[in-house]
Amino acid sequence: KQMHVGHLRSTIIGDAIARVLAFHGDTVIRQNHVGDWGTQFGMLIGHLKTVFPDYASKPPPIADLQQFYKDAKKRFDEDEAFKKVAHDEVVRLQGGDGASRYAWGQICDVSRREFEKVYSRLDVTLHEVGESHYNEYIPAVIRHLEEIGSVSESGGAKVIFPPGTKHEQPLIVTKSDGGFSYDSTDMAAIWYRLLEKKADWLVYVTDAGQGPHFELIYAAARAAGWVRPSVRIDHCPHGLVCGEDGKKFKTRSGDVTRLVDLLDEAVNQMLAGLRERAAEQRDAGRVGGRAGVASMSEEELMKTARTLGYSAVKYADLKNNRTSNYIFSYDRMLDDKGNTAVYLLYAGARIASILRNADAKNDVAGYLSAGVRIELKHESELALGRALLRFPEVVQQTLHALFPSVLCDYVYDLCLLFTKFYAACKVIGSAEEGPRLLLLSALEKTLRTAFGLLGIGYLERI
Numbered sequence: 001k002q003m004h005v006g007h008l009r010s011t012i013i014g015d016a017i018a019r020v021l022a023f024h025g026d027t028v029i030r031q032n033h034v035g036d037w038g039t040q041f042g043m044l045i046g047h048l049k050t051v052f053p054d055y056a057s058k059p060p061p062i063a064d065l066q067q068f069y070k071d072a073k074k075r076f077d078e079d080e081a082f083k084k085v086a087h088d089e090v091v092r093l094q095g096g097d098g099a100s101r102y103a104w105g106q107i108c109d110v111s112r113r114e115f116e117k118v119y120s121r122l123d124v125t126l127h128e129v130g131e132s133h134y135n136e137y138i139p140a141v142i143r144h145l146e147e148i149g150s151v152s153e154s155g156g157a158k159v160i161f162p163p164g165t166k167h168e169q170p171l172i173v174t175k176s177d178g179g180f181s182y183d184s185t186d187m188a189a190i191w192y193r194l195l196e197k198k199a200d201w202l203v204y205v206t207d208a209g210q211g212p213h214f215e216l217i218y219a220a221a222r223a224a225g226w227v228r229p230s231v232r233i234d235h236c237p238h239g240l241v242c243g244e245d246g247k248k249f250k251t252r253s254g255d256v257t258r259l260v261d262l263l264d265e266a267v268n269q270m271l272a273g274l275r276e277r278a279a280e281q282r283d284a285g286r287v288g289g290r291a292g293v294a295s296m297s298e299e300e301l302m303k304t305a306r307t308l309g310y311s312a313v314k315y316a317d318l319k320n321n322r323t324s325n326y327i328f329s330y331d332r333m334l335d336d337k338g339n340t341a342v343y344l345l346y347a348g349a350r351i352a353s354i355l356r357n358a359d360a361k362n363d364v365a366g367y368l369s370a371g372v373r374i375e376l377k378h379e380s381e382l383a384l385g386r387a388l389l390r391f392p393e394v395v396q397q398t399l400h401a402l403f404p405s406v407l408c409d410y411v412y413d414l415c416l417l418f419t420k421f422y423a424a425c426k427v428i429g430s431a432e433e434g435p436r437l438l439l440l441s442a443l444e445k446t447l448r449t450a451f452g453l454l455g456i457g458y459l460e461r462i
Contacts, residue, residue, distance in 0.1 A: 001111065002065040003118050004256040005249045005328065006207075009238045012314050012455065013322050014205035015124045016404040017236065019453045021203075024399055029127065029197065033189065034115075036108050036130035038182075042090030045103045046082060047072035055103055062110045066258070094135075114260070121263050121310060123455060134188040138180050141188045142173050150224055160187075162219035171216050186217050194226045201232045203402065208237035208323060236402050239325035241317075249328050266309035269334055270342075274301050274308075274462075293462065307457035308334075308342055314456055315341035319408035339412050341456055347415035348451070349462045350422065351444050355437065356460070358428050364441045372434040374442070380421040381439060387417050388439075391446050395453075404454060411450045418443060 014030075022028045047068070052060040062068050075082045092100040112128070119126060142158065145151050151158050156176035160183075171183040193199045204214055214235045221227055243249045249257060274293050278301070281294035293301065316333035320326040336342045355364075376385045387410075394410040427436045448458050 001069050002114055003259040005241045005259055005262055006256065007118075008241055008259055008262075008313070009317055009322070010205045010207070011118070011122065011124055012317050013236065013238055013404060014203075015122070015455050016318055016407075016453065017203060017205065017402055019455060020395065020398050020404075020407070021201075023449075023453055024395065026201070029199070030125060031129045031193075032126040034111075034128060034130040036111075037132040037135060037185070039086075039090055041093060041104055041107070042086040042088070043072050043076045044069070044107050045089040045093065045100055046085040047075060048103050048107060055106060056099070060106055060110065065111060065114055118259050118263070121260070121306075122314070123310075131185045134185050134192060135180075137188040137192055138184050141191050142184065145173065145187070145220075145224060148224060150220065160216075160220050162216050162223050164223075165216055165219045167212055167216060169212075171220055183213075183217075186213070187220060190217055190221045191226060194221065194228075194231065200230065201234075203234050203236055205236045205238070208239055211235060211237050234402060236322065238322045241328050242325050244327055244329055246325075246327070263310060263313060266313050266330065266334065267305050268309075269330060270308040270312070271301065271305035273334070274305055304459060304462060307459055308345060308462075311341040311345060311451075311456035315344070315408065315454065318404040318454055319412070321405055322403060339408075344411060344415050344447075344451070345457070345459050346462055347418055348444070348447050349459050351418065351440055351447070352460045354427055354440060355444060358433070358437055363434075363437055367434045367438055372438065374435045374438045375432075376435075376439070377432070378421075378425055380417070380424045381436070384414075384417045384421050384443065385439060387414055388442055388446055391450070398453075407450060407454060411447060411454070414443065414447060414450075 018028045018030050048055055048060060051068075051071075052062075076086055089100055093104055108130075118124075142151070145160065146158070150160050150162075151173060152161065153159070154170065157172050158174035159170040159172050161170045171187065172181050173184045173187060175181055190202070193202055206214070218227075218233050218235075221233075227233065241249045274296075278292070278294040278296065281292045293304070296304065312333045316328070317326065319339060332338075333340055334342060336346055374385070376382045390410070394407060398404065398406045425432075425436060427433060427440065430436065451458050
C-alpha cells in the first residue's frame with residue numbers, strides 16, 4: 001500500500017535512534033519489517049490477474065496504490081466467488097507456485113518504488129527484511145518451542161502463554177486450520193535476530209497499540225532461553241499523528257494523507273516563503289552579497305526549501321515525547337520562531353554567516369596554532385560554553401532512554417543561548433574576537449553533529 005502519515009513516526013523516530021546508536025559506535029542493522037506476506041496478498045494477486053492479465057510480460061501500471069488496494073478489498077468483501085479466488089491464491093503463494101510468486105513480487109516492487117520516494121526525501125536508509133523473509137523459519141521455530149514445552153493446544157490452535165505476563169490472550173503460533181499468524185512471524189523474527197544475527201540490542205519502533213503483543217513476544221523468547229543475559233530488548237512505542245481536531249490526521253475528503261504529499265506540501269510552502277522574501281529583498285534593493293535569498297538561483301532556492309521543509313516535518317515530530325500523540329500543523333512547524341526546525345536552521349545560518357564574514361576557517365586555525373584560549377567572561381559566553389560541554393552527556397541520555405526529544409531539547413536550548421549571546425556580545429572586531437570565534441566554531445560543529453543525528457539538514461545561508 002501507499003505510505004501515509006501514520007507511517008511517519010516509526011520512520012523518523014527509528015532513523016534518529018539508529019543515527020545516535022551509530023554515532024555512539026554501535027554496528028546498527030536498520031531492518032524495515034514490512035508486511036509483505038499474508039492473506040491480503042491473495043486478494044491483491046487475484047485482483048492483479050484480473051485487471052492486468054498481461055502482468056507476466058510487462059510490469060503492471062499501477063498509478064494509485066491506495067485505489068488498487070481499495071478496489072481489491074471491495075471485491076473481496078462483496079464477491080464470494082472472488083473471495084474464494086483470493087483464498088486459493090494465498091494457498092498457491094504459500095506453496096511456492098511460480099505464477100503467484102511472480103505476481104506477488106511485482107506488487108511488492110510497485111510498493112517498494114513508492115516507499116523509496118518517501119525514504120529518499122527523508123534521507124532515511126533502511127534494509128528491507130519483510131515478513132516473507134521469516135516464513136521459512138517458522139516451522140522449525142515452532143517445533144523447537146513444542147520440544148521445550150512452551151506450546152499448548154487451545155481450540156485446535158497451538159498457543160503460548162508466556163510466564164510472568166498478565167494478558168489473557170495468548171500468542172497463537174499456529175491457527176486452528178494449521179496456518180501461521182502474525183504471532184508466528186514475530187516469534188521467528190526475534191529468534192532470527194537473537195540467534196542468527198546475534199544482536200546485542202533489539203529496538204522495535206512501532207505504534208503504542210502493539211505494546212501488549214511485544215510484551216508477550218519478548219517474554220516467550222526469554223522463557224525459551226533465546227535471550228542472553230547481556231542482551232537488551234526495547235519496544236519504543238509512539239503515539240499517533242493527529243489533525244488539529246485531535247483525531248487521526250486525514251485529508252478533508254476523509255482519506256488518510258499520503259506521506260509523500262505531506263512532504264511535498266511542506267517544501268512547497270517553504271519555497272513560496274523564500275520566493276516572497278527574495279521579492280521583498282529585490283524591491284528594497286538588497287540583492288548583492290551572499291547572504292540574501294534574492295541572490296540565490298532557482299536551484300539553490302529549491303534545495304533550501306527542501307532542507308527547510310523536510311527538516312520541519314521531522315523536527316515537529318521528534319521534539320515531542322514519542323509516547324504521546326502529536327498535533328500536526330503546517331503553520332506551527334514552518335514558523336521561524338519558537339521551537340521549530342526553521343528557527344534552528346536560521347540560527348545555524350547566522351552562525352555560519354559570522355564565521356564566513358570573519359573568514360573563520362583561516363582565523364580559527366591561526367588562533368589555535370597561536371595558542372589562543374577560549375576564555376569565557378561574559379554571562380552569555382559562560383552559559384553557551386557550559387551548554388556545549390553537555391553534548392556527550394545528552395547523547396548518553398538519548399541512548400539510555402531512546403527518546404530523540406532529549407536531543408531536540410538540547411539543540412533548541414543551544415540556539416536560544418546563541419541568540420542571547422548574539423544580542424549581547426560583539427564578535428568581529430571586538431577585543432575578544434579570537435576566543436569568541438573559537439566558541440562559535442565549536443558551537444557550529446556541535447549543532448552540525450546534533451542536527452545530523454536528528455536527520456535534519458544544515459544551511460549555510462537562508
